[in-house]
Amino acid sequence: MNDDGGVRVAIRAPRAADAAPYAEAVRRSADHIGRWNPVEPDGLTELLERQGQGLRTFLIEDTASGGLVGKCNVANIVMGRFCNAALGYDSYLPFAGTGRMTEGMQLVVDRCFAPVERGGLGLHRLEINVQPDNVRSIALARRLGFRHEGFTPRMLFLSGAWRDHERFALTAEEWAPPGP
Numbered sequence: 001m002n003d004d005g006g007v008r009v010a011i012r013a014p015r016a017a018d019a020a021p022y023a024e025a026v027r028r029s030a031d032h033i034g035r036w037n038p039v040e041p042d043g044l045t046e047l048l049e050r051q052g053q054g055l056r057t058f059l060i061e062d063t064a065s066g067g068l069v070g071k072c073n074v075a076n077i078v079m080g081r082f083c084n085a086a087l088g089y090d091s092y093l094p095f096a097g098t099g100r101m102t103e104g105m106q107l108v109v110d111r112c113f114a115p116v117e118r119g120g121l122g123l124h125r126l127e128i129n130v131q132p133d134n135v136r137s138i139a140l141a142r143r144l145g146f147r148h149e150g151f152t153p154r155m156l157f158l159s160g161a162w163r164d165h166e167r168f169a170l171t172a173e174e175w176a177p178p179g180p
């Protein structure tokens with residue numbers, strides 16, 4: 001937060017002009033991302049092509065400098081009676097560990113639960129799936145208010161193997177929007 005208690009970040013959809021700063025941010029942060037998520041510095045163009053009903057990406061920006069704080073993919077979006085999605089995210093240096101990613105994720109969650117008529121995604125339930133020893137990601141999920149739901153063995157193929165995940169979730173009824 002700012003000294004005046006305001007939020008230090010904003011969220012927005014990625015665009016083609018972000019490809020170069022995105023690549024620099026991911027390269028700079030490869031050491032801390034690489035243990036948990038694929039490092040794809042040149043992946044923004046493909047990610048833009050994949051945006052649609054099942055996937056919405058948000059970039060988190062530092063409002064003071066315009067620098068890239070992080071990225072969140074709202075993936076596997078299924079509407080109908082489920083209205084569910086899974087969140088996947090990375091934070092970038094030099095902003096990682098400053099609390100800005102948490103602030104940005106609060107905005108993303110809020111946008112996910114907001115009704116479509118108000119520019120939101122109209123979702124009802126969000127999941128975060130985390131490898132059991134990814135302490136920083138589990139801390140982020142808990143700071144956002146996600147509940148631990150269970151353990152999913154061999155859930156995702158990452159770094160050459162099927163990895164177990166802890167499953168966290170939050171429904172719209174449980175969400176307390178970030179206050180002023």
Ligand SMILES: CC(C)(COP(=O)(O)OP(=O)(O)OC[C@H]1O[C@@H](n2cnc3c(N)ncnc32)[C@H](O)[C@@H]1OP(=O)(O)O)[C@@H](O)C(=O)NCCC(=O)NCCS
Nearest residue numbers: 033036089090091096097098099100101102130136137139
């Ligand atoms: C998981 C990940 C996104 C978490 O992001 P982050 O950089 O830790 O998030 P923040 O910027 O909100 O920083 C939070 C940390 O800063 C600290 N912090 C410093 N100043 C702060 C402030 N003003 N407000 C809040 N927290 C602050 C917090 O205490 C917290 O540290 P802690 O978890 O040790 O308590 C990041 O570690 C990452 O990209 N990891 C690699 C990829 C990954 O694992 N993705 C998720 C796969 S499931």
